[in-house]
Amino acid sequence: MQSRSTPPTRAGGRPRSAEADTAILEATRQALVDLGWTKLTMGDVATRAGVAKTTLYRRWAGKSELVVDAVAELFDELELPDSGSLATDIESVVLQFAALLGRPETKTALMAVVAESTSDEPLRERIRTSIVDRQKRLVLTGRARAQARGELPVEPDTATAAMTADLIFDVIAGAVVHRALVSAEPVDTEWAHRFTLLILGGLAAAASGQGA
Amino acid sequence: MQSRSTPPTRAGGRPRSAEADTAILEATRQALVDLGWTKLTMGDVATRAGVAKTTLYRRWAGKSELVVDAVAELFDELELPDSGSLATDIESVVLQFAALLGRPETKTALMAVVAESTSDEPLRERIRTSIVDRQKRLVLTGRARAQARGELPVEPDTATAAMTADLIFDVIAGAVVHRALVSAEPVDTEWAHRFTLLILGGLAAAASGQGA
């Protein structure tokens, strides 16, 4: 999944240990749980993984890159159930996402790496590639299914369709993150329901407003 | 504005310099612009402010608290114009908020202190008090005006009204932050317009759904 190395030089030399990669990423997640982003140190992760500090730096440029890769794996666990109803699909994803943000390793790491990325363009790109853009699949799949069911009109203009998908994604992800991490209020089924109603109403209005 | 110390001890001895406070907060904002959150150091802020490090620690517990106070002042500049239309009001606030997030000091600081706050409850409280909750006034004022104009129905149940206001606030703030800082795409008038349409549609649906 990670593109970190892939050196095209296939020359001699001892190959990198694949087990080390696994151990490091797992140790990173555990350290996030135990210590949080700020107190997590490269040296500690190395010790937990039974690996030398240099081995970490050989693979990752720093704490931020390492943590992005470590949490990225967790985001791939999100999935869209085929419930037969757009409202239910949205509610499900919202609750899954909230549950993920409730895990201590994700909670402490996500905002931190985003904060770092505001003054580190390559890091931002890595976050988008490894985490954010991968989850847009949920929006796209959900819309396609809803269109197949007739719950949503088919959008003929692909450019507009893409913009709408991006908008919906920012709204859903942003609202859940803000509720969970900034307002620090629970994302329970009631909130998810009310939020879903808002989104569906907005989508309907947008569709007709677009048609008008 | 800041509640930072308020030592109840009586007044004997040299009083604290008020100029120092101003200079420190200004120096903090400038350091955020020049260095970003991570590279900003207490020692550097002290030097810029022409103040000793001890003076900083006498007033703030650490970097996070200092930065929260420094950026909080900026958020109070947001204001709701009385444009006569709810849609225009929302668009205006969205664009103002995006402009604020576009400033380097805000961009780099906001996510960082939120990240810190995920494992520091007093800090989270300080953020809510000094920054977040203060901006809910925009939502409340906007709704009251819209209701006065007849654009929105009057919600008789105050508990539900409060929940709706919180929801709207999380959606607007979250979506703009996500668009600006995570997706790192521009929040321009077109995006603001499409987003406003979504919100208004959702509000209408929520209102009728609520009434049913």
Added chain:
Amino acid sequence: MQSRSTPPTRAGGRPRSAEADTAILEATRQALVDLGWTKLTMGDVATRAGVAKTTLYRRWAGKSELVVDAVAELFDELELPDSGSLATDIESVVLQFAALLGRPETKTALMAVVAESTSDEPLRERIRTSIVDRQKRLVLTGRARAQARGELPVEPDTATAAMTADLIFDVIAGAVVHRALVSAEPVDTEWAHRFTLLILGGLAAAASGQGA
């Protein structure tokens, strides 16, 4: 004794701890005994002295400078007894010097810092100032006494006198060091006696050769 700091800026600020200096130099000597030059580390010395690593680096540029100061104090313990005979004086100093070179802290440190100094001019200067030149007093005093006793002629030309003193110093110091550290043979009373005979004979020949 050490000239290391003496900052003429007598401004405010916490003064450097004099106890720290003493503790560090003593810890350095003990570490030399326990570990030898190569395995001695700055971090270990700091720990032994109950001091932070940064405190060492605030006072000394590195391991070499620190060790020079630490062993220099030992060399000042050498003294010339007033035995009434030049031969006895020389033998005494030779044996004292050999005993000093037999101590583990001196043995391991002296050659090492001299080795470093071959590619570090300031370090060489520090060694000369703090260690080598200070011991020339032994040669000068010894000669003066011998002249007073009539054992040696008074040298009228001061330039020649200085050259002879330097020569004698290099011969005595060099021979003892070479015997003790390179040949690694014992510097016992017999060797000291034979060596003293050689020196005295050479001095006599040089004096008459000079006079001739």
Added chain:
Amino acid sequence: MQSRSTPPTRAGGRPRSAEADTAILEATRQALVDLGWTKLTMGDVATRAGVAKTTLYRRWAGKSELVVDAVAELFDELELPDSGSLATDIESVVLQFAALLGRPETKTALMAVVAESTSDEPLRERIRTSIVDRQKRLVLTGRARAQARGELPVEPDTATAAMTADLIFDVIAGAVVHRALVSAEPVDTEWAHRFTLLILGGLAAAASGQGA
């Protein structure tokens, strides 16, 4: 010359490259010139010699052993001219030795390996075997010639003769090294002349003192 490995195991397998040995020793001397003892690293020598690090470690136990072998070759270049006069012979050797010590590779390496050897008995033995004892030939040959010429009396007691040779060797080698590397003053013809006078006078006194 080097005894380094001589594995008694039989001959199966690829033989060690003789060119590699030459290249490594030459690279070592060059690295000493360029970097000095402290900054010379095994990896750097390997790179300069166009060889893998493992190849170095297959032949030498470490940096000290490698450097001893590398500089030992240089010391074998010293030779005693048959000038017909003991004084001239001594002066010649002193100047040759001083010239050797003036070369950067020798200067930086010699004291360093001696320093290491103070806490590494096998290394000291290697230095004596490869460097020091080999040069005693100069003293022995010089004395034999002087005796043949009648400049020096023949010493009947072989034990005493050996002790005297060792003493002279320590005095000459020690004095020149001290003058050149510690005092860092030039070993020019004048100094060599004065030093030779001293030695010859001492020898004469020792001989008569011995005879008495």
Added chain:
DNA sequence: GACTAAGCGAGACGGTACGTCGCGTCTTTAT
């Protein structure tokens, strides 16, 4: 002519120490 055993270049690996930086505290003199 295949087999075998060591040598070899390459480079990753677990370590250790480096010298620096920032933290938040403490100690001094001066207001």
Added chain:
DNA sequence: ATAAAGACGCGACGTACCGTCTCGCTTAGTC
């Protein structure tokens, strides 16, 4: 009591070498 100055203990940083290891590939001598 507060202020400026700056030393202090602490802990993490990212780098550099160490000496070892695992690769795939020669390069001999032995069957």
